[in-house]
Amino acid sequence: MPEFASAVFPGAAPPGADYFSVFNLPRKLALDTRALEQAFYRQSRAVHPDRFAQASAERQQWSLEQTSLLNDAYRTLRDPIARTEYLLRIEGVTAGGRGETPAQVPPELLAEVFELNMQLDELRAGDGDPQLRTDLEAARVEFEQRLALVDGELARAQDEWDQAVEAGTGAARGASAARMAALLDKRRYMRNLVREVREALGATLGEA
Amino acid sequence: MTAQGTSLPEIGGGTARPQDHVVGIDLGTTNSLVAFMQGDQPVVIPGEDGSNLVPSVVAFPAGGDKRVVVGYPAHRYLSESADRVVYSAKRLMGRGLEDVQEELKLFPFRLAPDLAPGEALRLVLGEHEYTPPEIAAQVLRQLKRNAERYFGAPVTKAVVTVPAYFNDAQRQATKDAGRMAGLKVLRLVNEPTAAALAYGLDRRKEGLVAVYDFGGGTFDISILRLEDGIFEVIATGGDTHLGGDDIDNLLLTIALDDIAGSANADVRANPEAVQAVRQAVTEAKIALSREPVTRILVELPGQQPYARELTRAQFEQLIGPTVERTLAAVRQALADARRTPAEIDEVVMVGGSTRIPLVQRLVSELFGLEARGRTLHTELNPDEVVALGAAVQADILSGGSAATADMLLLDVTPLSLGIEALGGVVAKIIQRNSTIPASETEHFTTGVDGQTNVAVHVVQGERELAKDCRSLARFDLKGIPPMAAGLPRIEVRFLIDANGILHVSAREQRSGKEAEIEVKPAYGLTDEQVETMILDSFDHAEADFAARQLIETRVEADDILARIEKAKTHPAWRALSFEEHTEIELLVDEVHLLKEGEDRPALRASLDALDRATRRLAELMMEQTMESALGGETMVSAGEKLGDELHAPHPFAKAEIR
Structure with a gap:
């Protein structure tokens, strides 16, 4: 029996043209999403398989390749987080994978996360203490606020990146890329945490 | 761009090339329909019985050497020999034994006793076994025949609709059914999207549209954005076993x-x-x-x-909980689309079950339509709207017409695609609601030195564990050059095409060698199986064709006998000799006898003889009618006056078809 293998190169760049060049865009993070959408529609009309349903097999294959590249590019670029993760990937910054890999606990959160996990376990074990619910609700609000702060920091780092690209300063680019990668990791971790708390609270609410 | 159907200059006034009609087919759980674009409007093609609907019921009567009865005529067998009839077979498309336990409790499906897990289902009907695609192919073939009868020309290409929530195996099964029926399926279109196309022909419509499609066996909800002729699906959801x-x-x-x-x-x-x-x-x-x-x-x-x-x-x-299940799916789709109910401009109702007043009331309430001074869209017949939309898409795919020139459909995949990673968890590679075609590339390596095979398990679904998702395929990446563990780098590309069907290709990057992939479709049929079934169905088709020819010849015989009866009152009849009378009478008796039998060639020969024997009678009738008609009139107006009594040059001869 062959061995199972999981994906081992999550940071690898996808093949073919990069998504920014599909739309003739520079590798910058600020983006006019309405203009992107219009460009997506325009290009879809030109290459979509529906336009080649009766064409030769070669043309159909070409259309399929072009359209899947276009769709993949649009899907990635229209979402600011996916856009940033993708940019870091093609820039060779290893962190900021596809969002599936569990991130490390950010050191400054270690104590709080430990506390929170204990409370979550208690709640899941069926501890009906109303104080526990109140505490968890408070923790949820707290983490949601911190998530918003991280998003703010990320937005600033994205601006820095764009400025560095315009100025052509390689060092500044590297610094902001590293910062974005770290922030994305932190963000992913906190989002998972918030989701877990929400689910735990929601699940026990349903039973009550 | 594609070559448009510009007609070649015609030589010598020859007939125009037969138009290559692409039809739209709604292959439903309960009823099926075929439609096409007539000018700028889609229309449903009725069957010989005048009905727009062909019930998706197939009967295999006893002693009929594989004779097949489809539609209303098959209903009769439900009360006579229920073990030879199948309906709602769409529920079994692309499914395996463990998927259908619930259906078996409620539907009289008789499965073959020797089914193995992971194998496509086989149903026992009379003396034979049939897979669900073969049964669907019978329904498709009936629709194809209806369309061919309507056009008087062969129909070989179609757009076929599927529930938006159909998974890869169910879509593949539908495509296989098309192939077995002799149809090239140009595109599988999601039913709610098709409905939106039918409603959206009027391109002034812009904004957000929800299509609530509650049919005989499936439920779908799709949220679309309409702009400038683009129909972009932004989220879809549903349940393929709720109707x-x-x-x-x-x-x-x-x-x-x-x-x-x-x-x-x-x-x-x-x-x-x-x-x-x-x-x-x-x-x-x-x-x-x-x-x-x-x-x-x-x-x-x-x-x-x-x-x-x-x-x-x-x-x-009683039905409250069932309807609530549909509403839960609507809320999920709205959440996926990141929209609130109040942002939805139009709500389109599709499928027979939307006639239930409770369904209409609850859907209207969910979207708060009344408060916004809006109403549900129920203008188009909910049983027909999907087929009409399929016809619109068929028109777009055939190069478009004035009515559809700017229309383009951008649909999504309803389920996330993932691969089983270590520990049985799913690593998602393409998220649900991604616009299709969509692709993603993953890289794999080996875990053991010298390992030359890697197994990949592809699943579809939203659950965290692979065992809770739908298994699509397991395949081996073979022929990896022996290297130290972790060194090979196998690039695997997953691509979901415009039909929502997955394709996989792989390459070992370090050696540049194409890895060999053997995809075993779960619950699907292999190409060989489909080919065999196509051959089988050709046998059927021949039997079908012979039966149809016999019926047509009998109809022709009745027609000619009636005309002769009528001619006997004509003055020309008396002008014939005794021998001529005797010959005609003898042949009439012979035709009467033969048309009750099964020997078509004999009946044909007898009819041809009768045709020759009555030729002089026809000429005499023609002459006499013309003489009486030609009182100073022109030939042309005289010809008009002949009416349908006489078809020059010979009233009894009918052109033989084929």
């Missing part, structure tokens, strides 16, 4: 329990009686969409008839 059938089954269960309890007569083991009860409760359901109360009355063999009253209020209480 009007489920409501029938609720009522059926109650009625059967009732009968077992009160009349002390359990008829649950009697398929014909169960069928009669099913029919009665289905009719009651339909009646309750119009009346506040209805009466269920079923004659039962050898006992008191079963009778009870059912009010709409009772009915609504």
